[in-house]
Amino acid sequence: MLFIKFYYFIMIKTVMKPCINLLECIDSGVRAVKIAVAYVKRSGVNRFSEFLQNTKECLIITSLDFGITELEGLKELKRLGCNVYLYNGGNEFHPKVYILDYGYKKIAVIGSSNLSEGAITGKNIEFNLIVEEDEIVREAEVLINKLLSESDPVTDDLISQLEKNGYEKIRRAVYDKPGKVILSILRNRQRYCEEFVKLYNEIRQHKERGKMAGLRKKSHEMGINKVACDLISKGIDVGDEVGSDITVYAGKSKIRIKVQGMVLPNNPARVYDLDFDYFIIVVVTDLNSADYFIIERNEVERLIKEGLIKYKKGSEKYGWIPRKVYEKYKIDLDDLVNKLREAKLSRA
Structure with missing residues (x-):
């Protein structure tokens, strides 16, 4: 033995x-x-x-x-x-x-x-x-x-x-995600970025011809895709479909983002309802640059109470936010990303 x-x-x-x-x-x-x-x-x-x-x-x-x-x-x-x-x-x-x-x-x-x-x-x-x-x-x-x-x-x-699609840029920001999800995020980024470029070029051609009437919907779609492209580039997952708004998930909770896209810098923005957490106005100046303005829902409510968001008589479906009102909410992209990350952490 x-x-x-x-x-x-x-x-x-x-x-x-x-x-x-x-x-x-x-x-x-x-x-x-x-x-x-x-x-x-x-x-x-x-x-x-x-x-x-x-x-x-x-x-x-x-x-x-x-x-x-x-x-x-x-x-x-x-x-x-x-x-x-x-x-x-x-x-x-x-x-x-x-x-x-x-x-x-x-x-x-x-x-x-x-x-x-x-x-x-x-x-x-x-x-x-x-x-x-x-x-x-x-x-x-x-x-x-x-x-x-x-x-x-x-x-x-x-x-x-x-x-x-920027894997090396975003890989540290997706440290909590498996590879299959990372590949999906990168494919979404490509899709949103390409759609933004397509819509921007289409709107720019109309702008050069002085025919901007009837392009509000396309401007909105352009803004949605621009925000989605930029957020994913910074490691914020916005999902497979953005629809008319953007949703960022934080655990079982979600952050709802309403977007208003524009190419004319001095135009007022429209707010249709208060079914959001953040209202983002993105003014696209060219393919490589945009100005971001972000207003939280409680702040929009305050602006309405104080009469700073104007409702046209006979058109109560939406309110107008003049440039002079929303310009003080300007924020750069990195600060916007940090704000959303903080919101995700607080809700996760």
């Missing part, structure tokens, strides 16, 4: 070894690698690249969860000849599994290290196990193959779309 326990201890010690610094636990001569890690950073790829130089096969599955993965890291992996995939299943992606094939043996490194410099060099506090036991290595490979079936390839076109 004592011999059996001793043999079992020696066997476990032989097939499993602790590995704190991942780089020091990998021998040279790796012929193929299969990796599933939650996050990839350029710094980690640079340090790991020596093991990828002469590999015949390199497969890496990662994610965009919480905006931690860097596009430069994905691009560098592809440059090194790796087949890179983004997990697109329904769960958050959090494995750290490295399968290394030396030809004469396969090992798996399983633990806490993502593909970042801090995680694989010992700068972070990490812990991994080198596993040589064939059955466990096979199970790890089965897992990676299953994850591969639930993943999408990282193509040059996908990277181009992520760059165009």
Whole structure:
């Protein structure tokens, strides 16, 4: 019995070894690698690249969860000849599994290290196990193959779309969202921004011809898409459809935003009802600049009581807010975003 326990201890010690610094636990001569890690950073790829130089096969599955993965890291992996995939299943992606094939043996490194410099060099506090036991290595490979079936390839076109839609700009602002949601947010941003440009150019052509009559609805749609485009660019998710207004969700609560879009800077704004939390007036001066004015609902109510929002006789459906009244509520985009973030936190 004592011999059996001793043999079992020696066997476990032989097939499993602790590995704190991942780089020091990998021998040279790796012929193929299969990796599933939650996050990839350029710094980690640079340090790991020596093991990828002469590999015949390199497969890496990662994610965009919480905006931690860097596009430069994905691009560098592809440059090194790796087949890179983004997990697109329904769960958050959090494995750290490295399968290394030396030809004469396969090992798996399983633990806490993502593909970042801090995680694989010992700068972070990490812990991994080198596993040589064939059955466990096979199970790890089965897992990676299953994850591969639930993943999408990282193509040059996908990277181009992520760059165009501002992934690097917003990734720190979406730290609480899984990759599937981040991709949806980026697609929405593209749609809202493109629709804004289309409507702006259409209105500008009418403006140049001096034919602005009947364009109030289009100006409103332009303003809605401009606000949605700008908010998403700053990491504020406005959902898949903005409709006639914008809703920002804060937990189970929601922040309702009424938008008035304009291209003529001195025109009064219209307020139709008080079914909102914030009334935003956006005056678009050109494709790249706009003035924002934001009035909270209780402030609109005060302005109505004081007679500063004028109702035309015989037209009680809406009130007019003169420029001289709303101009004191001017706010820059970053302050607007901070205001909405504070409101989200207070309601979450």
